Amino acid sequence: MSAVVRPYRPADRAAVYEICVRTGDAGGDATGHFSTDDLLPDLFAGPYVDLQPELAFVLDDGGQVVGYVIGTADTAAFAGLLRAEWLPRLAGRYPRPPDPPRGREDELVGLLYRPERLLVPELAAHPAHLHVDLLPSHQGAGHGRALIDTFRAAAAAAGAPALHVGVSPDNRRALGFYARLGFTPIPVAGRAVHLGLPTS
Numbered sequence: 001m002s003a004v005v006r007p008y009r010p011a012d013r014a015a016v017y018e019i020c021v022r023t024g025d026a027g028g029d030a031t032g033h034f035s036t037d038d039l040l041p042d043l044f045a046g047p048y049v050d051l052q053p054e055l056a057f058v059l060d061d062g063g064q065v066v067g068y069v070i071g072t073a074d075t076a077a078f079a080g081l082l083r084a085e086w087l088p089r090l091a092g093r094y095p096r097p098p099d100p101p102r103g104r105e106d107e108l109v110g111l112l113y114r115p116e117r118l119l120v121p122e123l124a125a126h127p128a129h130l131h132v133d134l135l136p137s138h139q140g141a142g143h144g145r146a147l148i149d150t151f152r153a154a155a156a157a158a159g160a161p162a163l164h165v166g167v168s169p170d171n172r173r174a175l176g177f178y179a180r181l182g183f184t185p186i187p188v189a190g191r192a193v194h195l196g197l198p199t200s
């Protein structure tokens with residue numbers, strides 16, 4: 001493997017945004033799905049790299065960023081940062097959608113306005129959480145495992161005893177990957193599948 005995992009740098013931000021979109025449809029390409037391709041990364045990538053860069057790592061293949069793992073060691077504190085810092089920064093760009101939402105885009109923008117959705121009692125014993133994504137060219141070669149190992153160690157060093165992920169039930173490949181790495185189901189109401197893993 002020539003690609004290496006290294007800490008995130010601000011110059012990686014555009015590549016992280018691109019990878020988030022290209023893997024944003026249950027692992028497949030979500031380019032063009034919404035009125036702006038920034039929507040998914042503004043929700044699921046930007047706040048992590050901007051607010052928790054110390055928990056962000058990229059897969060660098062000869063100077064090209066082809067994957068990442070991003071997250072937080074403390075989901076409750078992160079929800080507070082989203083409320084205090086991220087929502088004010090993005091609210092002008094994404095007006096509050098109507099209730100009930102008119103479609104998928106409204107549902108997603110609604111998430112921006114509800115950072116406290118992350119405060120799920122059933123997940124409290126797994127205070128860290130992450131997002132891991134690789135471009136198709138670099139999937140299936142052990143890099144996903146390497147990224148999870150890196151994040152796991154960083155979360156442990158930051159004091160988190162365990163971590164969780166939320167996965168679309170449509171993303172069969174990711175579900176198989178997480179199971180292989182030892183993640184186990186955490187029962188939580190709702191459509192997403194939640195999985196947990198100790199950090200050590």
Ligand SMILES: CC(C)(COP(=O)(O)OP(=O)(O)OC[C@H]1O[C@@H](n2cnc3c(N)ncnc32)[C@H](O)[C@@H]1OP(=O)(O)O)[C@@H](O)C(=O)NCCC(=O)NCCS
Nearest residue numbers: 023027133134139140141142143144145173174176177180
């Ligand atoms: C899901 C993803 C992160 C996995 O990373 P990857 O680099 O493809 O996976 P790896 O090659 O590191 O696989 C690690 C191990 O899991 C196994 N594995 C991977 N996918 C599997 C599957 N669907 N079923 C069973 N085992 C699987 C591998 O065989 C490997 O086993 P080993 O280490 O014991 O040999 C990557 O495919 C990806 O980015 N997909 C698109 C985006 C995505 O879906 N992200 C997750 C959103 S929740």
